[in-house]
Amino acid sequence: MTIFALVLRIGRTMKTPFAVVLLITCVAVISPAFGQEAPAPATAPATLKIDTGDTAWVLTSSALVLAMTMPGLALFYGGLVRNKNVLATIMHSLVILCLISLTWILWGYSLAFGPDKAGIIGGLEWLGLNGVGGEPHPTYGPTIPHQVYMLFQLMFAAITPALITGAFAERMKFSALLLFAVLWGTFIYCPLAHWIWGGGWLGKLGALDFAGGAVVHTSSGVSALVCALVLGKRQGYGTAALVPHNLPMTLLGTGLLWFGWFGFNAGSALGANALAASAFLATNTAAAAGALSWMTAEWMQRGKPTALGVASGAVAGLATVTPAAGFVGPMAALVIGLAAGVLCYAAVVWKGRLGYDDSLDVVGIHGVGGILGMLATGLFASIGAKGLFSGNPAQLGIQAITVLVTVVFAFAGTFIILKVINAIVGLRVDAEGEQRGLDLSQHEERAYAKD
């Protein structure tokens, strides 16, 4: 029989978790065979000095970004789903953090940031972190240990697939989710990160993405759209009350996201310096502006300002300023934030009219926000790079190309991955499982037990 049929058979009988763990173990075992000591770059300076302040800052930032996923995003999403799905939703973020923590150090980092191959992908020279040690890398944080940079990037690689889970909340099979995280994390995230950050062709073209407007937000937003379309709507969509079960939980998550985002953006300066301070300020300003403009838009359109609106607006502002954070000053960040709040609010309202079930608004907030932010960078960049308003219209064109490439690649790639997973284990829980709730059907657990 064909290899493919064999794989299908193994997947169905062996149960996915074993398969995933087996895959990871295999790679871990054989990776030393691939690893060579990465030859020292020919033009490396004599020695790169490690700065303790920079290192402390990037280490802290790594922890901050981890906190954004667990428990930030976990609780943000957790509060938004119904009572019967909260554990499963939190579980998505937790298990993705665990999976990516392993796949990243085994092959992910090497593919994303390893020595460039034709501008398309990194090689496998750094499989199992071979060659990634305490010495700084000349381009990836010249004043911090290379492993610190890798660790920092790990947290980005983890949160990106976790963002997508919002689109298929309340109906995705857990086994499918495991496969999705590993496949998407490898075949979509790594190439994209390489193209823009790892020495690949988009970076060489001059694309500006300070902390992940394209790599993280646009990609996850677009992939979320594909997921929503492929998986279809939840039972009762349009008639049943699919309302958040615990908004204080969501607000707790929002606070942690805002707090952690300082690590996400200001940490991307890779040093405790002027750029970090500037990115920090831009991040906070855009978040505040986004929250207030979403709140105002909602207040005017629907008559009442909601807490969920303020929280969503803040996240929209944060997502939108992400690619621009290190390139713009506070006033530009203010404008970017205001625009994010209004436009993402509009996107979320239109979602209802367009009728796709992106359960937790990943498309409206991260997709739209990421695209808006990438384009805004092309307009407002003035620190360390120039955008249209600083007399360099070409940048806007480069940003647009980057966005287009990201959208097409993420869209097509996610579609294929979903179809593959569907063939192996099936994507969606069955009707009864969805009705009982994922906590019971996928995990045999109750979030809130009454004694």
Next chain:
Amino acid sequence: MKKIEAVIKPFKLEEVKDALTELGVYGMTVSEVRGFGRQKGHKEAYRGTEYTIEFVPKTKIEVVVPDGLAERVVETVIRTAKTGSIGDGKIFVSNLEGVIRIRTGETGDRAL
């Protein structure tokens, strides 16, 4: 003895309770319930998507009173729980066969 069950809007609980206590009703059981009536629920919006909320949170009060007090209890509940808008609730009156106080074993009106 009559058992009077009233399903009311939750924020009216304190007013109703105070009025009943003044009337001489010395005990009641309160539970949090959900329900709907002829006008099936209402619309709420979350992030731009509108939902029809069918099951609206309500509070149910149950009191048991001697027959003579029942009518005044009903009047009092209506007076204090009414807002005039949709969802004010309903009152159900039923006859009760017996009441026993667990601690002492008293029955009938003495158990109230």
Next chain:
Amino acid sequence: MNSRTAFKTLRIILSVVVLSAVAVPCLLAQEVPPPAAPASGAAAPPGTAPAEAAATPAPPPKIDSGDTAWVLISTALVLAMTAPGLALFYGGMVREKNALGTIMQSFIILCVISLQWVLWGYSLAFGPDHGHIIGGLEWFGLTDVKSDAANPDYAATIPHQAYMIFQMMFAVITPALITGAFAERMKFSSFLVFILLWATFIYDPLAHWVWAKGGWLGMYGGLGALDFAGGTVVHISSGVAGLACAFVLRRRLGYGKESMAPHNLPMTVLGASMLWFGWFGFNAGSAVSAGALATSAFVVTNTATAAAALAWMVAEWLYRGKPTVLGAASGAVAGLVAITPASGFVGPVSAIWIGIGAGVLCYLAVVWKTKLGYDDSLDAFGIHGIGGTWGALATGLFASKAINSAGADGLFFGNPGQLGLQAVAVLTSWVFVFVGTYVILKVVDWTMGLRVTVEEERIGLDLSQHEERAYSRG
């Protein structure tokens, strides 16, 4: 109050007095000057080394990555204190129907002040001094506030923007603290206006008087009152403002008769934990450097908090018969509050006494609140007003130049004058904040109305102000 209460109160005060009498000599023996070079003050240029006869002047201090990292982290920590720390601390304490509205207040203040500060707040508070009263608008929109240069007046080794945004988080949490006083009854629109006015006309001037170069109260060209991280500027101001709010808005419907029990105490404890965690940024971050002073502030912060939590717990145990988790959490916050102004000037044993004082005094304040009959719903005044006052005065008792040579000595270290200066600062804050807040409240009340209607208050803020439910059964 009845005699039983009086006796209980007396018993507690007596215990503290006796313990103090026994321990003060031990305390005085404990403070040992550190062997190393004296640590630098919060805002004085680093290095107080004696001026050697140098042929060339020392080069200006450079931006230090370690200091910058610590201040950036501290900024993030103080943000977390407001959202979600304080939001959840308060949110868990109100009734379910007001949970979202209460949490929302903290969040929205973060957003409003983030912008107000960048536009004019920072300039008014820390900008070039005018008449020792206020900063100007020279730094409106952060003009001249650079990211690639330090401001040596305030923090010579970190980018000026880092200092600015660190201070922003203080400006954010201060009005957020007041929300505890008017919880469950303020109109959202009026609340927004009140916050904006209060921040601009109360917080910014007060911060200028105490912390700005040229401010008339503080250490930099002023009288010399000590306030390391915000005893007067943050806690007395928010607490006293809370008191004014409690008087003007008056009591909640059903106060004293209906149950207003916290709807989710684990949420409150989670919030209190985030406050404790973040407060290291609040106090140790105020050293604006990563070194001896930050370490010292970190240590005393933790110590005072622990002592206060235990003291409150013991006081409550004696007075009411059971130790509660809300008491322990409140005690911890009281300790954090009280140590705030002292954190850069006192040693660890002093911190224990400051903490014990805070736990006991704030507990008594909260007990007395019920007897005096005003509705400071979440004890903004009891904890921040009283705790801040105690802390500011305690600084005048326990401050030691051995801990921070850029500070001053307190009464227990031979300088009774400092206590007098602290009292001046306390009194000034009380009067200015109470009167100013009262005026602002009256103005807003007169133009917009402060309170929700009776029916809205009954239904709850979440539904009436925001048309949202905190918890839904799907």
